[in-house]
Amino acid sequence: MGTCSRAEIMRWCLAIHPKGLCCLVFRVLPKLLDLPRSLLKKFQKDEHLHEHEQEMESGTELGNLPELSQDILMAIFATLEIPDLLRASSVCSSWHSAYTSLASLWQYNKNQTPCLLYTSESAGDNVACLYNLAEQRVYKLTLPDPPIRSRYIIGSSNGWLATVSEACEVHLVNPITGQQINLPSVITIEQVKPIHDNSCSTDMYEYSWRTGTEEPYTPSIFSANVLQDRLFYKAFMFSNTSTGSYFVVLIHNRFGQPHLHGSVMISGLGCHHTLAIWTASIWMHYSEEYPPLKANHAYFTDDSELWLGGYKNNRCDIGVFNMDSNSREELVSPRLWSNWPTPIWITPNLTNM
Amino acid sequence: MAAPESGDGNNGAARMVTLISSDNTRFEVEAAAASLSQTLQLTILDGGGGGGDGIPLPNVDSATLSKVLEYCIKHAPAAANGGAPNATAVDRAELERFDNEFVNIDQSVLYSLIMAAHNLEIEGLQSLVAKKVADMIKGKSPMEIRRTLGFPDPTPEEQAEMNAHMLEYGWAYE
Numbered sequence: 001m002g003t004c005s006r007a008e009i010m011r012w013c014l015a016i017h018p019k020g021l022c023c024l025v026f027r028v029l030p031k032l033l034d035l036p037r038s039l040l041k042k043f044q045k046d047e048h049l050h051e052h053e054q055e056m057e058s059g060t061e062l063g064n065l066p067e068l069s070q071d072i073l074m075a076i077f078a079t080l081e082i083p084d085l086l087r088a089s090s091v092c093s094s095w096h097s098a099y100t101s102l103a104s105l106w107q108y109n110k111n112q113t114p115c116l117l118y119t120s121e122s123a124g125d126n127v128a129c130l131y132n133l134a135e136q137r138v139y140k141l142t143l144p145d146p147p148i149r150s151r152y153i154i155g156s157s158n159g160w161l162a163t164v165s166e167a168c169e170v171h172l173v174n175p176i177t178g179q180q181i182n183l184p185s186v187i188t189i190e191q192v193k194p195i196h197d198n199s200c201s202t203d204m205y206e207y208s209w210r211t212g213t214e215e216p217y218t219p220s221i222f223s224a225n226v227l228q229d230r231l232f233y234k235a236f237m238f239s240n241t242s243t244g245s246y247f248v249v250l251i252h253n254r255f256g257q258p259h260l261h262g263s264v265m266i267s268g269l270g271c272h273h274t275l276a277i278w279t280a281s282i283w284m285h286y287s288e289e290y291p292p293l294k295a296n297h298a299y300f301t302d303d304s305e306l307w308l309g310g311y312k313n314n315r316c317d318i319g320v321f322n323m324d325s326n327s328r329e330e331l332v333s334p335r336l337w338s339n340w341p342t343p344i345w346i347t348p349n350l351t352n353m
Numbered sequence: 354m355a356a357p358e359s360g361d362g363n364n365g366a367a368r369m370v371t372l373i374s375s376d377n378t379r380f381e382v383e384a385a386a387a388s389l390s391q392t393l394q395l396t397i398l399d400g401g402g403g404g405g406d407g408i409p410l411p412n413v414d415s416a417t418l419s420k421v422l423e424y425c426i427k428h429a430p431a432a433a434n435g436g437a438p439n440a441t442a443v444d445r446a447e448l449e450r451f452d453n454e455f456v457n458i459d460q461s462v463l464y465s466l467i468m469a470a471h472n473l474e475i476e477g478l479q480s481l482v483a484k485k486v487a488d489m490i491k492g493k494s495p496m497e498i499r500r501t502l503g504f505p506d507p508t509p510e511e512q513a514e515m516n517a518h519m520l521e522y523g524w525a526y527e
Contacts, residue, residue: 068468072467072468075471075480076486076490079483079484080487080491083525084492086522087493087494087525087526088490088498089518090515091515092515093514096518139524139527
């Protein structure tokens with residue numbers, strides 16, 4: 001606690017060097033007089049501590065780390081990828097409080113390099129693997145139930161995954177923090193009605209193929225896990241930074257609609273390319289923003305439900321497309337991921353809802 | 354009230370200002386370079402620091418101030434061009450090379466620079482030193498970070514606190 005309060009106070013006293021602290025006390029005293037008496041006392045105590053520390057450290061050859069203020073620590077931490085930030089947060093209590101302040105700021109995730117989130121049989125059913133492009137290494141995160149390997153991953157926005165479980169529940173889960181949020185039940189969707197049948201042990205649903213204007217087929221009866229496969233297509237999450245609220249947009253009833261193709265504008269180094277992509281999730285790289293990624297390359301994953309839906313062992317296409325040479329490169333070799341649930345790009349985020 | 358010379362070098366000699374370090378060394382430097390400091394900018398705009406006056410910087414020793422000014426002098430021309438949108442790739446590469454070499458320094462000097470950059474509010478230098486420290490942290494465990502940055506060994510209480518924090522996000526430490 002002492003370290004933390006000292007660091008905060010350093011902000012007021014504008015000390016350049018621990019040695020200069022003593023004389024600075026007098027310079028900043030008028031400023032401190034506006035502050036509560038308790039804080040002034042704290043300052044005196046910490047000042048004393050500081051001298052003591054200096055004595056203790058005066059033999060080391062390394063430069064002694066001055067107590068960096070919370071502002072400075074936050075500026076340093078803001079440049080780190082989340083795994084580095086988390087490790088830095090455990091260094092001491094002052095660093096931990098700088099981390100806590102930073103994590104509470106909504107804007108934090110802007111500098112994060114996207115990671116590939118995937119699962120693998122060997123890692124376990126509840127484990128999401130995060131392949132960090134910046135460090136080129138894998139982190140294994142244990143997620144809450146239901147097991148991630150039994151879910152469909154239908155979207156990734158702002159560091160949150162949208163998933164559909166075998167019971168056809170839709171969840172938002174932040175793999176970094178482990179926070180999970182249940183979205184409203186599937187029966188709140190107009191086309192889905194529960195069927196109450198005591199003779200049947202699993203939940204059954206009547207699913208209407210009705211679109212806005214027509215009903216092309218007669219309703220179907222699906223069990224929850226069939227509905228899991230059929231109902232949802234994509235989820236997107238949007239946030240309103242001014243109010244701190246979130247919106248989730250679900251696209252469903254895909255067989256009743258004209259098929260969707262993605263179209264993405266990719267920019268890099270002054271030239272523009274438009275790619276028509278087949279229901280793939282793609283991550284575009286603007287060269288200046290994310291140094292760990294290669295400029296003028298598209299990082300893509302494949303979630304074409306026509307290819308992968310119902311065929312969980314079909315190989316999904318994941319890699320890096322070089323737009324200069326018009327060629328495809330492997331992201332990592334050998335492949336680390338299971339084909340299902342389909343791997344997806346995610347930009348890690350420490351925000352809890 | 355007459356506005357002071359802008360000191361942009363277009364009308365003869367560039368305007369100079371004097372900065373005085375905590376150990377009373379006087380540094381004469383172009384106003385444009387010193388103005389990279391947000392803290393000094395207003396004083397300089399008000400005509401301060403000229404003649405025999407000088408601006409005292411009681412928080413910055415002469416070794417640190419000379420290093421800070423080396424940065425400011427190198428970056429002032431680009432800053433004068435509004436962040437140098439027209440700079441050539443060669444200019445940018447040269448500044449980058451300078452920056453990389455500039456922070457290739459002893460840790461004690463680096464720490465003094467961090468504090469000075471922050472107190473003088475020199476934006477570019479602040480990010481440069483922050484990035485340097487960040488690079489020293491990357492890929493390291495909390496204990497390795499402590500050793501790298503010259504922290505004393507943790508007390509048993511500090512160690513217990515570190516362990517508790519590490520449990521929170523265990524995956525990041527594997």
